[in-house]
Amino acid sequence: MSFLLRRNSSQLRLLMAAGNKITRPALSTTASSCYSSSSSSSSSPSSDNNNVNAVSPGASRQRKSTPSVPDADIKKSVFISQSHDIFTNLALEDWLYKNFDFSHHHVLLLWANDPCVVIGRHQNPFTEANVSKLMERGITLARRNSGGGAVYHDRGNLNCTFFTPRERYDRKYNLNIVTRALFREWAIKAEINERDDIVILNKKISGTAAKLGHPNSYHHCTLLATANKLHLGESLIKEPANYISRATASVPSSIRNLVDVNRNVTVAQLLSAVGYEYLRTTATALEDGGSVQTMQQRGFQLINPTEKWFPGIEELRANYSSWDWVIGKTPKFTVEKDLELKEDQHGMKIKLSVDVEAGLMKDICIQLPQSEQRVPVVTPLQGKAYNEQNLNGIVAALKLVSTSNVKQAMNGSV
Amino acid sequence: MTTKMAINAKDIFRNQHRLIRFIEQSIRLCSNQSLKAAQKQQQQQKSNADFEITTSINTQYTNAPEPIKHDKDLGDLFKASQLQVRLASPQQLQPKPDNDEELGFGKLFTDHMLKIYYHKSLGGWQKPEITPLENLVMHPAAKVLHYAVELFEGMKAYRGVDGKIRIFRPDMNMSRMNLAAQRSGLPTFEGKEFIKCLSRLLTIDSEWVPHTDTASLYIRPTLIGIDPTLGVASSDSALLYSILSPVGSYFKTGSNGAVSLLADPSYVRAWPGGVGNRKMGSNYAPTINVQKEAAAKGLQQVLWLYGEDHQLTEVGTMNIFMFYVNDQGEQELITPPLNGLILPGITRDSILAMSRQWGKFKVREDLITMPMVCDLLNQGRLLELFGAGTACVVSPINRINYLGQDLYIPTMEQEKPVHELIRETLTDIQYGKVDHPWGVVID
Numbered sequence: 001m002s003f004l005l006r007r008n009s010s011q012l013r014l015l016m017a018a019g020n021k022i023t024r025p026a027l028s029t030t031a032s033s034c035y036s037s038s039s040s041s042s043s044s045p046s047s048d049n050n051n052v053n054a055v056s057p058g059a060s061r062q063r064k065s066t067p068s069v070p071d072a073d074i075k076k077s078v079f080i081s082q083s084h085d086i087f088t089n090l091a092l093e094d095w096l097y098k099n100f101d102f103s104h105h106h107v108l109l110l111w112a113n114d115p116c117v118v119i120g121r122h123q124n125p126f127t128e129a130n131v132s133k134l135m136e137r138g139i140t141l142a143r144r145n146s147g148g149g150a151v152y153h154d155r156g157n158l159n160c161t162f163f164t165p166r167e168r169y170d171r172k173y174n175l176n177i178v179t180r181a182l183f184r185e186w187a188i189k190a191e192i193n194e195r196d197d198i199v200i201l202n203k204k205i206s207g208t209a210a211k212l213g214h215p216n217s218y219h220h221c222t223l224l225a226t227a228n229k230l231h232l233g234e235s236l237i238k239e240p241a242n243y244i245s246r247a248t249a250s251v252p253s254s255i256r257n258l259v260d261v262n263r264n265v266t267v268a269q270l271l272s273a274v275g276y277e278y279l280r281t282t283a284t285a286l287e288d289g290g291s292v293q294t295m296q297q298r299g300f301q302l303i304n305p306t307e308k309w310f311p312g313i314e315e316l317r318a319n320y321s322s323w324d325w326v327i328g329k330t331p332k333f334t335v336e337k338d339l340e341l342k343e344d345q346h347g348m349k350i351k352l353s354v355d356v357e358a359g360l361m362k363d364i365c366i367q368l369p370q371s372e373q374r375v376p377v378v379t380p381l382q383g384k385a386y387n388e389q390n391l392n393g394i395v396a397a398l399k400l401v402s403t404s405n406v407k408q409a410m411n412g413s414v
Numbered sequence: 415m416t417t418k419m420a421i422n423a424k425d426i427f428r429n430q431h432r433l434i435r436f437i438e439q440s441i442r443l444c445s446n447q448s449l450k451a452a453q454k455q456q457q458q459q460k461s462n463a464d465f466e467i468t469t470s471i472n473t474q475y476t477n478a479p480e481p482i483k484h485d486k487d488l489g490d491l492f493k494a495s496q497l498q499v500r501l502a503s504p505q506q507l508q509p510k511p512d513n514d515e516e517l518g519f520g521k522l523f524t525d526h527m528l529k530i531y532y533h534k535s536l537g538g539w540q541k542p543e544i545t546p547l548e549n550l551v552m553h554p555a556a557k558v559l560h561y562a563v564e565l566f567e568g569m570k571a572y573r574g575v576d577g578k579i580r581i582f583r584p585d586m587n588m589s590r591m592n593l594a595a596q597r598s599g600l601p602t603f604e605g606k607e608f609i610k611c612l613s614r615l616l617t618i619d620s621e622w623v624p625h626t627d628t629a630s631l632y633i634r635p636t637l638i639g640i641d642p643t644l645g646v647a648s649s650d651s652a653l654l655y656s657i658l659s660p661v662g663s664y665f666k667t668g669s670n671g672a673v674s675l676l677a678d679p680s681y682v683r684a685w686p687g688g689v690g691n692r693k694m695g696s697n698y699a700p701t702i703n704v705q706k707e708a709a710a711k712g713l714q715q716v717l718w719l720y721g722e723d724h725q726l727t728e729v730g731t732m733n734i735f736m737f738y739v740n741d742q743g744e745q746e747l748i749t750p751p752l753n754g755l756i757l758p759g760i761t762r763d764s765i766l767a768m769s770r771q772w773g774k775f776k777v778r779e780d781l782i783t784m785p786m787v788c789d790l791l792n793q794g795r796l797l798e799l800f801g802a803g804t805a806c807v808v809s810p811i812n813r814i815n816y817l818g819q820d821l822y823i824p825t826m827e828q829e830k831p832v833h834e835l836i837r838e839t840l841t842d843i844q845y846g847k848v849d850h851p852w853g854v855v856i857d
Contacts, residue, residue, distance in 0.1 A: 079621070082509055099625070101577060272504050279501075299501035301525075301621040304510035309624040 068167075073104055074283035077298040078275040081111040083305050086142045086153065089113060091316035092305040093161055094145060097216050099312075102165045105298070108278045109161040110271050113153040115228075116140040117235050120148040120209065124247035124330050130239045131327075132388040139235055143326050146209035146220065149250035152235050156226030156257070158267050160274060162219045168284060169217040171196055171210065176286055178206065178223065181277035185269065186262045198223075203256035223274075225267045226259045239388070245333035275300055327359035327385065335391070339366075339398060348407075352377075352398065356386045364394060431847045435575060479589030484602050489538020491603060492530055494610030501618070502526060502546035510622070510660075517660060519805070520632065523547055524619040524658040528611055532601045532652040539603060542611045544618065547657065553642035557649045562696035563639030565594040568804050571616050571631040571658075571856070573623040574846025579616055580853040581633070582804075582844050584609045586760045591635065594692040599648035600637050608635070612656060613856035622660050627845055632659045632805070661805075672812035672826050673801075676708035677717040677784065679724050679817075684755040690727075691754050698731070705730075713815055715801070720755055724784035727755050729811065732803035733762040736782055737775075737832050739795040744776055747832065751779040761802040764852065765836055775832075784816060791821060798825040800833040807840050808833045 079096075081089055089111045096109065116139055117129050125131055125141055128150040134141050153159070162174040175192045182188040190200050198206035198221070210219040232255070258265040280294045281287065307314045319325055334355050341348045353374065355363040360383055365374040379397060381390050426433065484491070502525045511517060530542040557563040567587045572580050588605025595602050612633065623631045635656040639649025681704045684690020689697060701716065708716050715730035726734055727750055740746040747769055750756050769777045790796040801809040810825040810833050825831065843850040 075617070077621070078504075080504055080507070268504070275504060294501065295499040297501070298618050298620070299526075300504050300507055301619075302507045302509055303621060304512065306512050308513050308626070309510065311624075311626050 069104060071283045071285065074106055075104065075296070075298050076106045076108070076279055076283065078278060078300045079107055079109045079303045080271065080275075080300060081109065081303050081305060084112060084114045084155070086113040086116040086118065086140055087317050087321040088305050088313075089159075090142060090144055090320045091313050092303065092310070093218065093220070094316050094320075095305075095310050095313050096163060097211065097213065097218055100163065100216070102163050102216055106168075106283060107163040108275065109163065109303075110275065111159045111161075112155050112157060112267060113159070114140075115152075115154040115231065115235075116142055117150060117152055118142045118144050119150045120248055120250075121145055121329075122147055122248045122331060123150060123250070124243065124245045124333055125150075125327065126241075126330070126333075126335075126386070127238050127243045127245055127247065128250055129236055132239070134235060137235075139231075141326055142320065143329060144209070146211045146218075147248060148209040149207070149248065150236060151207060151222055152227070152232040153222070154227050154231065156224070156228065156259075156267060158223045158225055158270050158274075160221055160223065164217060165215055166212060166217045169210075169212060169219065170284070171208065171219050173284070173286055174219050175206075175208070175221070177277050177281060178221070178274055180281075180288075181270075181273040182258070184277060185273035186258075186265060188258065188261055188265075197253070200256060200258075200261055204253050205256055205258055223270060224255060224257045225265050225270050227257055229255070229257065241391075242336040243333055244336065245331065247331045247333065323359070323385075330356070330359050332357045335386070337391070337395070339395060341399065341401065350398075352394065354386065354391070354394070359385055361386050361390065366398070430849070431575060479586055482589060482592040482596075482602050482605070487534075488601055489532075489534060492539035492542050492607060493604075494542065494607045494614070496541040497611055497614060498541055498543045499614070499618070500543065500545045506546045508547075519661055520634075520659045522660055524622045524631070524660070526615060526618050527658075528615045528656045530603075530608075530611070530654045532654065534650040539601070542607075544611075544615055550653070550655075552640050555642040555644055557639035557641050557643070560644065561639075561646060562694070562699070563598055563600065563649055564636065564695040565591065565598055565600065565693055566634060566636040566695060567591050567693060569633040569635070570661075570804055570844070571623060571633060572844045572846070572853075573625065573627065573629060574844075574853070574855075575627045576846055577625070578846060578855050579620055579623060580844065580846055580855050581609075581612075581616075582840075582854070583760055583764070583852050584612070584854055586763065587635075590693060590758060590760075591637065594689075594694055595637055597689060597692050598637075598639070598694065600639055600652050603654065608654070609854075609856075615656065615658070616856055619658055622658065624660075630661060630844075632661045634659065672810045673714040673729075674712070674813035675715050675717040675729060675811060675815065676704075676711060676713040677719055677724075677726075677814050677816040678704070678707075679719045681716070681718070682720055683718040683727065685720070686754055688754070691752065691757055693757060711815065713813075715809075717814060717816075719784065723781075725755075726750065726782045726784065726787070728757065729801035729809070731805075732801035732809060733757065733759040734782070735762075735765065735798075735800055735802055735833075736787070736796070737798040737800075738790050739797065740776065745774075745797070746776040746778060748778045748780055748782060750781060759803060761804055761807065761840070764840060765802055768836070768839060787814075788816075788821065791823070796823065797828055798831055798833055799823045800825060802836075808837045 081092055083089055083092070092111075093109065096107065100107070117134060119125050119128050119141070121144065123143070125143070129141065131141060160174075160178065164170070172192070175196060175198060178198060179190045179192065182190050188200065190198050190205065193199050196208045197204045205224050206221050208219065208221040211217060236250075236252075258270070276294065279297045279299065280289055280291070282289055282293060303309070305313055332355070334353055337352045339350055339352050341350060351367045353365050353367055354361050361381065362383070364377045364379060364382055366377055367374050377394070377398070379394060381393050384390050507525050508522070511522065525547060526544055527547045528542065528544050531540040532538065533540065552559070567590065569581055569584060569587050572582070574580050585605060588608060592602045592605065612635070616631070619631075623629055633656060635654070637652060637654045639652050641649040641651045683697065683701060704716050708714070717729055717734075718727045719725060720727050728734060733749060733756065735747060735749045737745065737747050749762060749766070752758050766777060766779070769775065787796065787799075799811045801811065803809070810831070812823055812825055814821045814823065825833070842848045843853045846853055846855075
């Protein structure tokens, strides 16, 4: 039986490994992206690995028996996505990660999206951006599968995803491909800092995130070529309210476009430069093989991420665009808002506090500023989605309540 | 699919594609629909278990192609190891279409092509090269433009259920191509080396084959004479090239996949002493107008007849098969013999070899005439009539317009039609559902 399995795609190795505990510790998915960087790498590490938890003594033995492939046998392709929809591209990335066999074939996927804000897997969109304003402006909000911070994408930003089998994951190699391409094409000198950002003169032009699974892994990064910095800044301002949340917070960094450094940079040229650099470098060592090496590869491919070419992708896209994933996966958090109730000449300050779980408002309470008491509020809006409209609904309802009632409720619950 | 694994090793081997698919389904978290579809397919396969698909092919039922004899003064032969590649840049790439409706047949081509020049004055075959798909430049006196010194082939690459790309019996196409080259005064070549070059081209353009398990890429190798002189003589220079085209279905069919034919004895496609048995472009140009006439009458293809007795030779660009009850009361599959009028199709050869190996019915290569067909039809002994070719594997026929009369053939009304069985067996091999020496993996 194992003879049959070994014959086919490396994903079948998963079956042999099924039931094996992943012995290494939390795969650090330190993620940083252009407007931010992650606070800690330990945020929910286990959810970034796809797999399985039972223990088996044969685990390490089987892992060692995986034959290593010589460099010369690994061929590279550069896939260029024809789609500019963030959900489709996220679904394509996911499809390749789950279905493609990378053991003899490394892939670099290049994609660009129409304006959108992409938050990390464990982030709270409300602390990262003004969600209702985004909707007004027609900027899509999406949540990706890798950890890290929030980013703004538009057509002037090129995303690069480097796919390899898990054992050949090498983030430094990938980032060096990018810096080499920048130098070879435009003589731009870029550096890689200790957080794996690419910086030029201390300003970020790229941020990184990764997903390490079994048997495949990917490392993706952004590259700011000609992005709209004004829109970027405006989109990543959070809503004006007090959030208490344990989700991964973004750390803002100052950024720069490549076009600010060299006027000739365009996304099309950048795509070509990074692609050729990827093809001309040997598979695991950072060695330039020139046109001889490029000639032996599989070259550039345009990819049309539709159901016809990639069966099953529509379902992935539906998941990425669903409310349950984008908002519903938000870790538990609490919103606090200060309100003033006026009656007669007394002004009474209370604090409204809403506990939100999975994007739905679970507990709504009010609190007097001095006391620790929390009085639950009964409203039909409980259990509904947390958004600006519903929050304002609660505020409006509370404003109708008289201060005496509030005092009574407070005292009564002593 | 039960989770109890068959203990019998033979059972595992025979059902390996199902097992592997099952495992891959549980890994492929993409779609629950595909799991249900796979289960439905397994139920269908269980009911078709009459004919066994064996993984060995008995050599007494099939002829390996004869090795080609090259001309004495041919010169150097090309080798796949000399292959030079010029990859297409991102700007030269063709966008891929959204769905099959836009695809048709042969309207869209992939990003790269394979080119191998032959120049007698430069010693023979030159180094093969893979280049982005670009126009050919030639002298206006090039022989191909004047005397149709051209021959071509048709093959398909399939993405199998294991994700690997396979081609079907490429050695047969290569030998057929070389025979046609000899007849046209064009240089012959080593088929094996050409297949290796073709494999490289297919790996480069492999993303043009969708990741479903029902898609294919059509391969068109072509050999043309480009000698820029008007004399009707052998071409001293030639170009062997190949282009690839993603395909949907070959032609629009009428009701439920069957085609209707025009059988007009006044049009003759091939004659004894001619080149009807070679795949040359010059055989096809004269058929275009006849096809137009058929279309004008609301018919889809042309049934080519020959001779006083109106022998059936070919259907459109496919070989023809008839399944009927013979004089001894047995079921018999019959197809015209290779008498010089018939193109030796590879699907035709595969069907003959497979049916002979099955041994469930008689198989015969003999002439079929229209009077014979009418006779059998009247007696109710005609069961099925279908065409066979690479483009669509088998194409059932349900109507023939012959001498002003409409003959209705009950091909689609059979309970367990032989043509369906043949189609399933061949596609199982082509898509790697069964491991078979006819399906050559190239990835």
